[in-house]
Amino acid sequence: MRRDIFQAIADPTRRAIIALIALQAMTPNAIAENFNSTRQAVSKHLRILTECKLVKQQQQGREIYYSLQIEKMKEIDKWLEQYRKIWETRFNQLDKVLSTIKKQKK
Amino acid sequence: MRRDIFQAIADPTRRAIIALIALQAMTPNAIAENFNSTRQAVSKHLRILTECKLVKQQQQGREIYYSLQIEKMKEIDKWLEQYRKIWETRFNQLDKVLSTIKKQKK
């Protein structure tokens, strides 16, 4: 069973859950109210998100509050970094070409 | 059949293919040499990557060169932006707390 952050964010429902709990912790029931699927389906998603450390739980009586572990999101940012370098380089090259054309016009 | 960029990068083999062709275009055969699976399996991955515009083809005789459409990667960056804002805010808040402690020490 693969269980990394990239597989976690592949599902649109899970991305929606992430967006929901990004700003404030929520209980499974409260989260599920925002979707058409059952609470159990949402619970399964939360399990997957918890397993890959994207989400943390906080018990409060019989309620469990789920919140986003924002630090984990940096992993995606880190992976993206190598490609950001590439597109910035390409942009600079294009910029160079454009300024050369501008100069020639003068 | 879902076919978005998040599903595309969910598979580790596809992420490896993306990394391979990020800097230079490659043929399916050349790409497949880097993996244990068959050329056809790689071909399937290339099809998925092409379908969601992450990769573009360039025919050259009977060979087809695949290269990364780096622009498409920005979509992930854009999605990440909302969370980057959050973690930067949290960092600044932490920074504030730390500087307050520093002042108190003085």
Place this chain on the structure above:
DNA sequence: TATATTTGCAACCAGATGGTTTCACAAAAT
């Protein structure tokens, strides 16, 4: 022209995935 190379596509298959229903259990409310 005959053969080799490069490729995509269809058919098939085992296992993963996302959903459901059902159940068990602990905490809160009656």
Place this chain on the structure above:
DNA sequence: ATTTTGTGAAACCATCTGGTTGCAAATATA
């Protein structure tokens, strides 16, 4: 003490996924 509420886990199911083998088409080479 009994009922209600909030939750996770198990069993099941249809569909998706990633892999394979086999084949056909197009281009290059003999």
